[in-house]
Amino acid sequence: MRLLWELLVLQSFMLCLADDNTLHGPVFIQEPNNVIFPLDSEEKKVKLSCEVKGNPKPTIRWKLNGTSVDIGMDYRYSVVGGSFLINNPNKTQDIGMYQCIATNSFGTIVSREAKLQFAYLENFKTRTRSTVSVRQGQGMVLLCGPPPHSGELTYAWIFNEYPSFVHQDNRRFVSQETGNLYIAKVETSDVGNYTCVVTNTVTNNKVLGPPTPLILRNDGKISGLIFFL
Ligand SMILES: *[C@@H]1O[C@H](CO)[C@@H](O)[C@H](O)[C@H]1NC(C)=O
Ligand SMILES: *[C@@H]1O[C@H](CO)[C@@H](O)[C@H](O)[C@H]1NC(C)=O
Ligand SMILES: *[C@@H]1O[C@H](CO)[C@@H](O)[C@H](O)[C@H]1NC(C)=O
Numbered sequence: 001m002r003l004l005w006e007l008l009v010l011q012s013f014m015l016c017l018a019d020d021n022t023l024h025g026p027v028f029i030q031e032p033n034n035v036i037f038p039l040d041s042e043e044k045k046v047k048l049s050c051e052v053k054g055n056p057k058p059t060i061r062w063k064l065n066g067t068s069v070d071i072g073m074d075y076r077y078s079v080v081g082g083s084f085l086i087n088n089p090n091k092t093q094d095i096g097m098y099q100c101i102a103t104n105s106f107g108t109i110v111s112r113e114a115k116l117q118f119a120y121l122e123n124f125k126t127r128t129r130s131t132v133s134v135r136q137g138q139g140m141v142l143l144c145g146p147p148p149h150s151g152e153l154t155y156a157w158i159f160n161e162y163p164s165f166v167h168q169d170n171r172r173f174v175s176q177e178t179g180n181l182y183i184a185k186v187e188t189s190d191v192g193n194y195t196c197v198v199t200n201t202v203t204n205n206k207v208l209g210p211p212t213p214l215i216l217r218n219d220g221k222i223s224g225l226i227f228f229l
Helices: 002-021 224-228
Strands: 024-030 035-038 045-048 051-055 059-064 077-080 083-087 096-104 107-110 114-121 132-134 140-142 153-159 172-174 181-183 192-200 206-208 212-216
Touching (some): 024 096, 024 107, 035 045, 051 096, 114 192, 132 140, 140 212
Parallel strands (some): 035 114, 132 212
Antiparallel strands (some): 024 051, 045 083, 096 107, 140 181, 153 192, 172 181, 192 206
């Protein structure tokens, strides 16, 4: 019995040696995965992973959008152990499809395409929004108009001052598609300032829109203008 075990151990050991020593074409150990890089991350470096075995040791090249990358062309690029590293990644320059290509004397293998994307959320550009005036009992919509971004967003609205949020009910609704706030049958208690809060779920960044004041329109025989004069 003991001898059998020893034989088995010896045999698997020899298989390992054989695997390392036999000449063979390149084989992927790891192919690159899609990456969504948060632009505000502490680590200012993107890694597209690629690991290959082969004998003779394969050489590795990378393609971006189907075109070979010349590593020396950009000081931000490097290839370490087959993986492609980009320092200070740039959302306009570096977005695209990356592929790892390994070659030795037996042949060439091409990895799957990995998509590099960026997640970010810019600040609102406008500082003020004009007052919205609504008749009591009317419906209305306040537009959020999120700033330039990439990555999934969620929306909420502050009523007057943080941390008082608009609670959704049968009159009030916040669209998670557009960020817009819908209020049906406006009441006096709705009067106040509304601020859209946009959150990027990938970076966890939050930005606040400019507040929109909501007032009730005085629609009697006396118009609002004359009333205030
Ligand atoms: C990213 O690249 C674009 C185009 O080359 C350039 O205009 C921009 O300044 C770069 N952004 C950063 C943060 O370096
Ligand atoms: C790669 O292709 C994508 C999609 O067509 C494009 O948006 C991007 O700018 C390209 N990247 C480069 C570096 O050419
Ligand atoms: C709304 O904002 C304006 C300008 O900041 C302020 O004067 C006003 O008092 C606010 N209204 C309420 C109800 O908080």
